[in-house]
Amino acid sequence: MSRQNILTTGxxxxxxxxxxxxxxFVRSFLFSRRIDAPLAQVHxxxxxxxxxxxxxxLLRAINTDHPDLLGAIVLWFPGIxxxxxxxxxxxxxxxxxxxxxxxxxxxxxxWAVFNPVPGTVLLRQPVYGGTLHxxxxxxxxxxxxxxxxxxxxxxxxxxxxxxxxxVTFVLTRFVALPAWTxxxxxxxxxxxxxxxxxxxxxxxxxxxxxxxxxxxxxALVMTSSDIELIxxxxxxxxxxxxxxxxxxxxxxxxxxxxDYETIYQAQIARAINARPRSLVRRLRDLGSIAVPMVAxxxxxxxxIGDAFLARGYSLRNKSADFYETSPLRSIDWIMFGISLCLxxxxxxxxxxxxxxxxxxx
Amino acid sequence: MVTQEFNxxxxxxxxxxxSAAVRIEGLWWxxxxxxxxxxxxxxxxxxxxxxxxxxxGITGPSGAGKTxxxxxxxxIIPYNARLTDEQLPQHxxxxxxxxxxxxxxxxxxxxxxxMVMQDPENQFLRMSLLHELGMGLQIQxxxxxxIIQRAHDALQWVGLGHLWRGALYMHPADLSGGQKQRVxxxxxxxxxxEILILDEPTSDLDPVGKREVIETIAxxxxxxxxxxxxxxxxxxxxxxxxxxxxLLHEGRIELVAPPASFYAQRSLLESSGTSVCxxxxxxxxxxxxxxxxxxxxxxxxxxxxxxxLLRHVHAHAPVAADTATEPVVQAExxxxxxxxxxxxLKGVDLTLYQGEMLALLGPNGSGKTTFAKIIAGxxxxxxxxxxxxxxxxxxxxxxxxxxSSVGYVFQNPDHQLFCRxxxxxIEYGLKNLGIEQARRREIVDSTLEAVGLTRYADxxxxxxxxxxxxxxxxxxxxxxGPDILIVDEPTTGQDYRSITSIMSLLCDLxxxxxxxxxxxxxxxxxxxxxxxxxxxxxxxxxxxxTPTELFAQQEVLQRTGLRPxxxxxxxxxxxxxxxxxxxxxxxxxxxxxxx
Numbered sequence: 001m002s003r004q005n006i007l008t009t010g011x012x013x014x015x016x017x018x019x020x021x022x023x024x025f026v027r028s029f030l031f032s033r034r035i036d037a038p039l040a041q042v043h044x045x046x047x048x049x050x051x052x053x054x055x056x057x058l059l060r061a062i063n064t065d066h067p068d069l070l071g072a073i074v075l076w077f078p079g080i081x082x083x084x085x086x087x088x089x090x091x092x093x094x095x096x097x098x099x100x101x102x103x104x105x106x107x108x109x110x111w112a113v114f115n116p117v118p119g120t121v122l123l124r125q126p127v128y129g130g131t132l133h134x135x136x137x138x139x140x141x142x143x144x145x146x147x148x149x150x151x152x153x154x155x156x157x158x159x160x161x162x163x164x165x166x167v168t169f170v171l172t173r174f175v176a177l178p179a180w181t182x183x184x185x186x187x188x189x190x191x192x193x194x195x196x197x198x199x200x201x202x203x204x205x206x207x208x209x210x211x212x213x214x215x216x217x218x219a220l221v222m223t224s225s226d227i228e229l230i231x232x233x234x235x236x237x238x239x240x241x242x243x244x245x246x247x248x249x250x251x252x253x254x255x256x257x258x259d260y261e262t263i264y265q266a267q268i269a270r271a272i273n274a275r276p277r278s279l280v281r282r283l284r285d286l287g288s289i290a291v292p293m294v295a296x297x298x299x300x301x302x303x304i305g306d307a308f309l310a311r312g313y314s315l316r317n318k319s320a321d322f323y324e325t326s327p328l329r330s331i332d333w334i335m336f337g338i339s340l341c342l343x344x345x346x347x348x349x350x351x352x353x354x355x356x357x358x359x360x361x
Numbered sequence: 362m363v364t365q366e367f368n369x370x371x372x373x374x375x376x377x378x379x380s381a382a383v384r385i386e387g388l389w390w391x392x393x394x395x396x397x398x399x400x401x402x403x404x405x406x407x408x409x410x411x412x413x414x415x416x417x418g419i420t421g422p423s424g425a426g427k428t429x430x431x432x433x434x435x436x437i438i439p440y441n442a443r444l445t446d447e448q449l450p451q452h453x454x455x456x457x458x459x460x461x462x463x464x465x466x467x468x469x470x471x472x473x474x475x476m477v478m479q480d481p482e483n484q485f486l487r488m489s490l491l492h493e494l495g496m497g498l499q500i501q502x503x504x505x506x507x508i509i510q511r512a513h514d515a516l517q518w519v520g521l522g523h524l525w526r527g528a529l530y531m532h533p534a535d536l537s538g539g540q541k542q543r544v545x546x547x548x549x550x551x552x553x554x555e556i557l558i559l560d561e562p563t564s565d566l567d568p569v570g571k572r573e574v575i576e577t578i579a580x581x582x583x584x585x586x587x588x589x590x591x592x593x594x595x596x597x598x599x600x601x602x603x604x605x606x607x608l609l610h611e612g613r614i615e616l617v618a619p620p621a622s623f624y625a626q627r628s629l630l631e632s633s634g635t636s637v638c639x640x641x642x643x644x645x646x647x648x649x650x651x652x653x654x655x656x657x658x659x660x661x662x663x664x665x666x667x668x669x670l671l672r673h674v675h676a677h678a679p680v681a682a683d684t685a686t687e688p689v690v691q692a693e694x695x696x697x698x699x700x701x702x703x704x705x706l707k708g709v710d711l712t713l714y715q716g717e718m719l720a721l722l723g724p725n726g727s728g729k730t731t732f733a734k735i736i737a738g739x740x741x742x743x744x745x746x747x748x749x750x751x752x753x754x755x756x757x758x759x760x761x762x763x764x765s766s767v768g769y770v771f772q773n774p775d776h777q778l779f780c781r782x783x784x785x786x787i788e789y790g791l792k793n794l795g796i797e798q799a800r801r802r803e804i805v806d807s808t809l810e811a812v813g814l815t816r817y818a819d820x821x822x823x824x825x826x827x828x829x830x831x832x833x834x835x836x837x838x839x840x841x842g843p844d845i846l847i848v849d850e851p852t853t854g855q856d857y858r859s860i861t862s863i864m865s866l867l868c869d870l871x872x873x874x875x876x877x878x879x880x881x882x883x884x885x886x887x888x889x890x891x892x893x894x895x896x897x898x899x900x901x902x903x904x905x906x907t908p909t910e911l912f913a914q915q916e917v918l919q920r921t922g923l924r925p926x927x928x929x930x931x932x933x934x935x936x937x938x939x940x941x942x943x944x945x946x947x948x949x950x951x952x953x954x955x956x
């Protein structure tokens with residue numbers, strides 16, 4: 001490598017600023033992203049402002065008083081676009097999408113059931129008659145027996161409960177099992193699940209809005225690195241001790257994560273998976289990781305302190321910028337422009353897109 | 362105050378007070394304690410002088426106070442110990458002068474000293490290679506152009522020039538342990554301190570890497586007239602690179618001398634349990650010397666031992682050939698890919714036999730630890746077949762029950778101690794295996810007895826010494842009754858006594874019929890204890906055979922970053938001139954041949 005090449009410090013083509021040869025992914029806050037991810041080319045400040053502005057616009061679109069289906073759908077696409085441009089590994093993206101789908105469905109049903117909105121009734125299902133029946137049913141005895149038997153057999157509780165629930169549910173569908181009621185006590189008032197068309201529509205809008213917010217937030221976290229954040233804090237003239245503290249926290253978390261992996265491997269080597277474990281046992285094993293983790297953290301913290309002192313660091317130092325900050329470029333200003341539009345969409349005095357469409361029709 | 366027998370005499374190459382790079386006078390230090398009873402003194406009446414441009418070695422057993430002395434030189438002790446003016450005299454006495462300037466609270470952080478510590482993880486303070494290399498210079502306000510130039514040069518010096526491209530993107534987790542250790546050294550070389558303290562800086566490096574790094578530092582010392590204080594357990598490095606060596610034992614400096622005189626002090630070195638060069642040990646045992654002292658270099662060894670060896674050659678008994686037994690591990694075409702896409706193993710075929718002690722060797726990041734973790738069921742091979750005691754590890758159930766057959770002892774005991782009592786620690790794995798209480802108690806008692814920790818049964822493992830914690834970690838795995846025991850770097854950073862203790866324990870287990878797999882960079886250990894060696898290179902097997910065969914093949918040694926121990930190297934050298942002489946790998950074999 002020529003000396004000239006090393007010293008091209010101002011140029012973006014300096015070798016140390018180039019992606020390492022043969023490397024397609026680099027590490028970020030969570031997991032890793034493609035080196036050439038389009039969203040990562042945008043300044044962190046512009047990315048943060050963009051994601052917050054998009055979220056603000058989405059919050060207006062999913063407002064309970066004035067829900068805007070068209071607005072939510074239109075704003076859903078930028079969220080998906082940001083996620084697609086984040087350079088996230090396909091495998092990790094699939095995991096996030098798979099985790100998001102049940103969360104959103106749960107959100108849909110919870111909102112529809114617990115936030116009744118006037119409208120045409122789509123579903124009316126009484127679930128509680130206002131009276132508590134004190135007694136015992138055969139299915140309850142079967143359920144309990146199955147749970148206890150499973151626990152004695154496999155030392156597991158959660159799977160036992162699930163299996164027992166499934167068996168008794170199927171059984172009660174096909175066989176009329178006897179029940180004995182000893183007393184009836186009036187308690188609370190009758191409860192009915194009621195879903196209207198407006199309630200379902202609002203839940204759908206909420207689901208669309210939150211899905212976009214989740215994915216664009218994941219995109220922001222996936223494309224950002226600690227170095228970028230430290231650089232941004234420097235650019236924002238954050239006090240040196242705060243920058244130092246955060247920088248050390250990031251490194252300490254990284255070390256703690258590495259230690260956790262090794263300690264967990266050491267637990268595997270000590271046969272924690274040898275037998276099926278109950279939930280309590282799993283929690284206890286998880287808790288026992290704390291002993292070596294704390295011991296390692298104490299030992300490390302002392303040495304990290306020494307290492308800082310050995311480099312001549314003190315909180316009074318004001319270190320200069322060294323390839324941490326990056327200037328704002330045209331693409332960043334374009335993003336700020338888009339953010340302004342989104343903020344107008346979020347807070348501006350205008351009717352919703354759905355109303356505008358209805359007026360047009 | 363106890364007077365120093367050795368330091369009252371003029372030191373070899375003594376320097377005057379004004380010109381000394383480092384001068385320590387009557388230094389005493391004890392760590393603060395939370396109880397009323399004060400701690401014992403860690404440093405006791407230390408008096409030393411280090412000449413400018415000198416490479417000064419410090420050695421001694423674990424817990425002697427070596428790291429504490431380095432911290433004192435850096436001013437961390439006592440000036441960052443948060444002691445009040447009233448408390449200070451209870452903990453700190455004496456004076457330290459750096460380049461003629463008395464160290465005080467104000468001058469303690471004067472940036473003339475740098476210190477590379479043993480654990481590279483704890484010194485990697487930033488989240489990219491570029492920022493890590495530039496950090497110290499950034500603090501000093503050096504212009505960016507100069508930082509770049511110095512960081513680049515330093516990276517080249519430690520043999521990591523290929524990482525310069527993309528240094529901004531290089532995360533600490535992307536580097537192997539050995540690479541991190543080199544980066545830690547490079548970060549200080551970039552600072553170009555006038556005095557560089559190296560506290561066991563190469564313990565995680567492979568033998569060739571270790572030598573390369575120390576040679577680089579020695580060259581820089583000559584070129585820049587840098588003073589180097591090297592704290593090391595490795596006697597070969599100390600003898601090869603240091604002008605003088607100090608022996609620190611129980612907080613006292615017991616000896617300061619040039620290497621030749623230092624390693625002539627047999628009784629002192631033996632009583633303190635200090636690691637000693639193999640050639641010196643041969644000389645002590647056989648009485649053959651070079652210019653009335655133990656030889657330290659190969660040339661000196663050749664001069665001292667060739668003629669006696671020629672006279673005694675008939676007495677040498679041939680090394681017994683190992684006999685193959687039942688295979689216990691059979692690996693065929695094993696591949697392993699990490700989640701980030703790195704291919705760690707690229708088709709490994711290997712068979713392990715019952716009752717053998719086998720060494721897994723190779724440079725940092727060559728795949729030896731990954732392979733060992735696959736055998737232990739911690740990782741699952743991406744491709745290929747691994748059968749352990751006839752069971753296929755592709756099945757999850759087999760891997761889950763594997764700890765009862767294959768034990769894995771991690772390098773750092775602190776990663777594997779989960780309980781607050783020594784007894785509970787040994788019982789932990791037994792409980793997981795579902796062994797009933799009465800049987801568990803029996804096993805715990807017998808295991809504690811076997812590793813000599815019975816009197817610590819109710820102690821908290823965190824308060825044991827590092828050597829004891831290492832034994833406890835082995836004991837905890839051993840209690841599960843594995844037939845195969847994998848031990849990762851059992852001797853790294855340990856003194857001679859700890860190494861002997863842990864290796865004799867492993868030998869006892871081998872005699873009981875257990876198969877022992879040792880992952881190591883310690884070639885003396887390989888020569889003395891292992892019947893077979895396997896060397897990895899870039900995820901592939903580069904060599905399988907006996908230590909004798911390995912040390913005879915220069916090409917394999919170069920390719921795998923290995924270096925034979927001094928005793929074996931001397932034997933090879935003498936055999937080049939006298940091919941009829943036997944191959945001798947260890948001090949024992951040399952002693953037997955010369956006696």
